[in-house]
Amino acid sequence: MEPGSDDFLPPPECPVFEPSWAEFRDPLGYIAKIRPIAEKSGICKIRPPADWQPPFAVEVDNFRFTPRIQRLNELEAQTRVKLNYLDQIAKFWEIQGSSLKIPNVERRILDLYSLSKCNTRPFDNEEKDKEYKPHSIPLRQSVQPSKFNSYGRRAKRLQPDPEPTEEDIEKNPELKKLQIYGAGPKMMGLGLMAKDKTLRKKDKEGPECPPTVVVKEDSGGDVKVESASPRTFLESKEELSHSPEPCTKMTMRLRRNHSNAQFIESYVCRMCSRGDEDDKLLLCDGCDDNYHIFCLLPPLPEIPKGVWRCPKCVMAECKRPPEAFGFEQATREYTLQSFGEMADSFKADYFNMPVHMVPTELVEKEFWRLVNSIEEDVTVEYGADIHSKEFGSGFPVSDSKRHLTPEEEEYATSGWNLNVMPVLEQSVLCHINADISGMKVPWLYVGMVFSAFCWHIEDHWSYSINYLHWGEPKTWYGVPSLAAEHLEEVMKKLTPELFDSQPDLLHQLVTLMNPNTLMSHGVPVVRTNQCAGEFVITFPRAYHSGFNQGYNFAEAVNFCTADWLPAGRQCIEHYRRLRRYCVFSHEELICKMAACPEKLDLNLAAAVHKEMFIMVQEERRLRKALLEKVSCGESALDWVP
Secondary structure (H helix, E strand, O other): OOOOOOOOOOEEEOEEEEOHHHHHHHHHHHHHHHHHHOOOOOEEEEOOOOOOOOOOOHHHHOEEOOOEEEHHHHHHHHHHHHHHHHHHHHHHHOOOOOEEEEEOOOOEEEOHHHHHHHOOOOOOOOOOOOOOOOOOOOOEEEOOOOOHOOOOOOOOOEOOOOOHHHHEEEHHHHHHHHHHOOOOOOOOOOOOOOOOOOHOOOOOOOOOOOOOOEEOOOOOEEEEEEEEEOOOOOOHHHHHHHOOOHHHHHHHHHHHHHHHHHHHOOOOOOOOOOOOOOOEEEEOOOOEEEEEEEOOOOOOOOOOOOOOHHHHHHHHHOOEEEEEOEEEEOOOOOEEEHHHHHHHHHHHHHHHHOOOOOHHHHHHHHHHHHHHOOOOEEEOOOOEEEEEHHHHHOOOOOOOOOOOOOOHHHHHOOOOOOOOOHHHHOOHHOOOOOEEEEEOOEEEEEEOOHHHHEOOOOOOEEEEEEEEEEEEEHHHHHEHHHHHHHHHHHHHHHHHHHHHHHHOHHHHOOOOHHHHHHHOOOOOOHHHEOOOOOHHHHHOOEEEEEEEOOEEHHHHEOOHHHHHHHHHHHHHHHHHHHHOOOOOOHHHHHHHHOOOHHHHHEEEEEEEHHHHHHHHHHHHHHHHHHHHHOOOOOOHHHHOO
16 A cells, blocks of 8 residues: 555454464463464454453542544654645744745645655656545644643654854755745845845935934933834834924934944844844744845745744744644543543544444545544544553452452453453562552553554563453554564655654654554454454564554553563663663563472473573673783773673
């Protein structure tokens, strides 16, 4: 599929397993059994026996949460690059008192970013133009900066940066091109002097001082200078015309005090160094420098309305790096009932049909169309990463808070209960004392249609398991561990702008890329629809992402088995190269298990013995290398392995 195409082609389905009751009684044993097949896809789906139906244990009336806001076309990496590009252009125009109007070509907004990347060549495409299908959401005809609208499309992304010099502007060929072509206010190059003196009015009534200052003299003989309007100085001119003192006398009194030269400079054009034609003198809203509209390059026909920034301030804004992208929290707190009402109403209105009658294939195609679109802004909300320790798990839990029925007790002790699985005897995480939220303690997820989870791998490259308690399906995409680095390379190659400013972007869980795009570059991708009552397993270092088909409630947690230990060690080495913090100490975990071998089952004990041997050998190698460096006279502090 060509990037930008409207037609999404679903990837192949991931493996689906249906264990018998005998197999289902040993969760980690069953996962180890299916691993040789399932890990080749990165993810798999498990359907429990039909009569395994745990009761929903959340106290619905007391469950309140604040979701995060997701603007769909900001999630997709290539679309975000285009929107960032539009934001930069829009900001360039807005701070000069204008707004960006994006042309329509064949009923579509012109893709300015793609146009900027085109090489000039003859047009030889014989394919007919595709007609744009109108959508209920208004097209973006004018991109406005979000700092004037707290709930606007784009997050604030600019940080202070040193003010540019004239040399900086002269060295920027792109901005110098932009100041020449097209209508409207442009940025002019600093240091350029206006050559056409005929544009200025001739003095017909003798010398006149710049009417941009009002001069007063106090009893001590000091001269005070007051500025007039920040936009134009006609009012000051009229005020001076009625002054009892002649202009020349006031100018002479200013010259008596040489320290006031800085004030005089403040009211003259930075280009021509003159203060006449004050009705055409612009005051920058950023730095208070002044410019004649006819001294700008190109000249402006009239005083622009609204905010206007001088070329120096425009360059400063354009040079500021973007902030790290992330989600913002909604301002409204929901109950499960109020969120469900909002979610169902949104989906029914969007597709104009009852929520349960919307085909999953239609939702999937529409989701990827929206995230790939620079024209349509659809915003949804997602209750993600809600701590079950605080709000309660969806599974029954054995504690002193409430009495459990015999049925609830059965599910509370089941190994498939996500509160139990991480601390099973065969699980490595049971040897970590701390309750690590999201890894040992489940997180909860309340979804609505189009709400998404972006491409990521689990912390420490661990397994994860997700159970959908109820509601509409959750669509998943998975990439096997063998292709993890290939996925990273493709995303960095296609959107280098994002990774240049945020190298750890894929660790932030905020970025999607169309599976069709990945597949077209050789990345193997699978998919599945997880329905209520089904599990989805992700394997070590398997990238996964997806979205919700509608209102639903899911729960997820991590777990680690004996076969994970080599992957966990490789992950720590990877984190070390990236200078990324660990969630827990891998070496400490190995040592703790090695210190109590009687608590380990045979498979885990054998794996720990092997890992401990590798760890000791590596420690010896590093100590030997360090001693050699020190013996050669190098500082130990200067050597990093």
